[in-house]
Amino acid sequence: MADDRGSLPAAEQVARLYEQAESEAAKSSERLVGSQGFVSLLGQLAENAAALTKLSNDAMDLFIRNLRVAGRRDVIRLARQLGRTEDKLERVLQELEEVRDQLRDRDEQAAGGNSVRASGRAQSENTTANGAPAGESPARESGQSRGITGGGDGQSGQSPAS
Amino acid sequence: MSALDTLSRLPSASVEFVNVILTTPDAAVGRTPRDLVWTHRQTTLYRYRSSRRSHALPVLLVFALINRPEIFDLRRGNSFVEFLLDEGYDVFLVDWGVPGEEDADMGLADFVCDELHWAVRETLRCAGEDELSLLGWCIGGTLSAMYCALNPADPVRNAVLLTTPIDPSDSLYARWVGGDDFDVDLIADSYQAIPGAGIDWANKLMKPVTNYVTTYRRLFQGILEGRDPRDTYQAMAKWVADNPPFPARAYREWITWMYKENRLVSGRLRLRDRRVDLSQIEQNLLIVTAGADHIAPPGGTVPLLDLVASEDVTHLDRPGGHIGLMAGSRAKHEIWPELADWLGERSGR
Numbered sequence: 001m002a003d004d005r006g007s008l009p010a011a012e013q014v015a016r017l018y019e020q021a022e023s024e025a026a027k028s029s030e031r032l033v034g035s036q037g038f039v040s041l042l043g044q045l046a047e048n049a050a051a052l053t054k055l056s057n058d059a060m061d062l063f064i065r066n067l068r069v070a071g072r073r074d075v076i077r078l079a080r081q082l083g084r085t086e087d088k089l090e091r092v093l094q095e096l097e098e099v100r101d102q103l104r105d106r107d108e109q110a111a112g113g114n115s116v117r118a119s120g121r122a123q124s125e126n127t128t129a130n131g132a133p134a135g136e137s138p139a140r141e142s143g144q145s146r147g148i149t150g151g152g153d154g155q156s157g158q159s160p161a162s
Numbered sequence: 163m164s165a166l167d168t169l170s171r172l173p174s175a176s177v178e179f180v181n182v183i184l185t186t187p188d189a190a191v192g193r194t195p196r197d198l199v200w201t202h203r204q205t206t207l208y209r210y211r212s213s214r215r216s217h218a219l220p221v222l223l224v225f226a227l228i229n230r231p232e233i234f235d236l237r238r239g240n241s242f243v244e245f246l247l248d249e250g251y252d253v254f255l256v257d258w259g260v261p262g263e264e265d266a267d268m269g270l271a272d273f274v275c276d277e278l279h280w281a282v283r284e285t286l287r288c289a290g291e292d293e294l295s296l297l298g299w300c301i302g303g304t305l306s307a308m309y310c311a312l313n314p315a316d317p318v319r320n321a322v323l324l325t326t327p328i329d330p331s332d333s334l335y336a337r338w339v340g341g342d343d344f345d346v347d348l349i350a351d352s353y354q355a356i357p358g359a360g361i362d363w364a365n366k367l368m369k370p371v372t373n374y375v376t377t378y379r380r381l382f383q384g385i386l387e388g389r390d391p392r393d394t395y396q397a398m399a400k401w402v403a404d405n406p407p408f409p410a411r412a413y414r415e416w417i418t419w420m421y422k423e424n425r426l427v428s429g430r431l432r433l434r435d436r437r438v439d440l441s442q443i444e445q446n447l448l449i450v451t452a453g454a455d456h457i458a459p460p461g462g463t464v465p466l467l468d469l470v471a472s473e474d475v476t477h478l479d480r481p482g483g484h485i486g487l488m489a490g491s492r493a494k495h496e497i498w499p500e501l502a503d504w505l506g507e508r509s510g511r
Contacts, residue, residue, distance in 0.1 A: 011165045022379070026371035033367060034334055042367075043343030049360075050352035072263070076354075079264030083203050090202050090280070097287075 168386065175386045182381065182392050186403070189396035192232035194243050196255070200284040204259030205277045207284050209252070210243050216250030219319060219509040220289040222282060223255045226301035227273070227412060228361050230404050231257050233489050237397040242488065242498060249502045251509070254285045260406040266354040268409040270416065271433040274308045282309075286317055295320035295505055299488065300458060301416070304328065304426070307443065307466065312436055314444045320508045321445040322501060325484050327458040328440075329427035329465045330420055334368055334456060340421040350414040358405025368456050394491065427465055440466060446474040448504050450497065452487035453479060476504060
C-alpha cells in the first residue's frame with residue numbers, strides 16, 4: 001500500500017511531463033508548418049505528386065486504349081454527356097413546373113371569380129350558365145386547367161427528377 | 163489508479179484501442195430518418211420531418227465541398243438535425259455528393275447559381291413556404307453568403323454562417339496556397355477531381371501533433387482510465403476520414419479567388435457575369451466564429467459584419483475549433499440552443 005501511494009504522484013508526474021512535452025511539440029510543429037521553408041516544400045510536394053499522378057494516368061490510358069477497350073477517359077466523356085443531358089432535363093422540368101404553377105394560379109383566380117359571379121348571378125343577366133362572363137370559353141379553360149393541375153397535385157411539390 | 167493497476171490494464175486497453183481504430187468504419191453516422199426530395203447530378207436534397215413542427219420557416223443546411231454533410235447528423239444523441247427537429251423545425255439538407263472526374267467542370271457558379279439555387283427552390287416547394295432559413299458551415303457558409311449576395315430579394319429570410327471563410331488572407335491556408343509556390347492550375351489539371359485524402363492530409367497537417375498524436379493518445383488514455391470513448395471517437399473519426407473529391411474547376415476557383423486574389427471581400431468575385439457584392443446581403447444574419455478555429459479563423463470572418471446591408475446582424479464568438487464548436491460534446495448545451503433561439507425569433511410567418 002505504501003508503495004502504491006508513493007507511486008501515484010510519480011505516475012501522474014510522468015503523465016504531466018509527457019503532456020507538457022506533447023504540448024510544446026504541438027506548438028513547435030505549428031510554427032514549423034507556418035514557416036516559408038515548409039510552404040515551399042509543400043508546394044513542391046504537391047506539384048510532384050500531381051505530375052506523377054498525371055504521368056501514371058496517361059500511361060494507363062495509353063495502355064488501355066491500345067488494348068482497344070473503353071478506358072477511364074471514355075467513361076468520363078460518357079458521364080459528362082449524361083450530366084449535360086440531366087442539366088437540360090432539369091431546366092425543362094423547372095420550366096414545366098413554372099407553367100403548371102401559373103396555370104394553377106390562373107385556374108384558382110378563375111374559380112374565385114366564378115364563385116363571386118355565381119353569387120351575383122341573380123342580379124346579372126350577362127352571365128353564362130356556369131357563371132363565366134359572356135364572351136369567354138369557360139369549357140376549354142376549365143378543361144385545360146383540370147388536365148394540368150391534376151397532375152401537379154399528384155406531384156406534391158416534388159420534381160419528377162427525384 | 164495506481165501504477166500497478168495501470169500496468170495490469172495495459173494489455174486489455176491496447177487490444178481495445180486497436181479494436182476501436184479498426185472498427186471505426188462500422189460506426190453509425192447520419193442515421194436520422196429522411197426523405198429524398200430532389201437530385202441533380204451529384205447533388206441531393208433531403209428532408210428531415212419534424213413530428214412537432216412549430217416553426218413555419220424550414221431550415222436548409224449547407225455544408226462544405228470537402229467532407230460529408232453527415233456532421234450535421236453525427237450520431238444519435240449528438241445530432242444537430244435531431245436537435246432542430248426536437249425544436250420544431252422542418253429541416254432540409256443539401257448533400258453535394260461524391261463528385262468524380264466527370265464533374266471536373268463544376269465551378270463555384272454551378273454550385274451557387276444552380277445547385278444551391280435549385281435546392282432552395284425545391285425546399286420551398288416541398289415545405290409549401292415562401293421563405294426559409296439558410297444555414298451554411300465552412301465553405302457551405304461562403305457559398306450561402308454568395309447566394310444571399312446574388313439574391314437579396316429572394317426567399318432567404320435568415321442566414322446563419324458558421325465558421326465561414328470570407329477574408330482568409332491572414333490564415334495559414336493562405337500562406338500555403340496563396341503564394342506562387344503553390345501551382346493550383348497544375349494540381350487542378352492533373353487530378354480533375356482533387357483527392358479528398360489529399361485535402362484531409364493538408365487539413366491535418368495544420369496541427370500535426372494534435373491530429374496525429376494527441377487524438378490517439380487521448381483515446382488510449384480514455385480507454386485506460388475505464389471510460390468508453392468508442393461512440394464519440396468512432397463517429398467523428400469516420401466522418402473525418404470520409405473525404406469526397408473536390409471538383410477541379412471549383413477547387414481552382416476557390417483557391418485562386420479566395421486565397422490568391424481574395425476577391426470575395428474586395429467585391430471582385432463574379433459568378434455568371436454577376437458581381438458577388440456582399441453589401442447586397444440584406445437577410446437577417448447570424449455569424450458564428452470559433453476562437454480556436456485554425457481553418458477559418460475569426461479574423462477571416464468578421465469583416466463580413468462591416469460589409470453587409472442587413473439591419474439584423476448578430477455575431478457569436480465562442481470557444482472551440484472549426485468543427486468542435488458545432489459537433490463537440492458541449493455543442494448540444496451551448497451553441498445549438500443559441501442558434502435555435504436566434505432562429506426561433508425569426509422563423510414565424
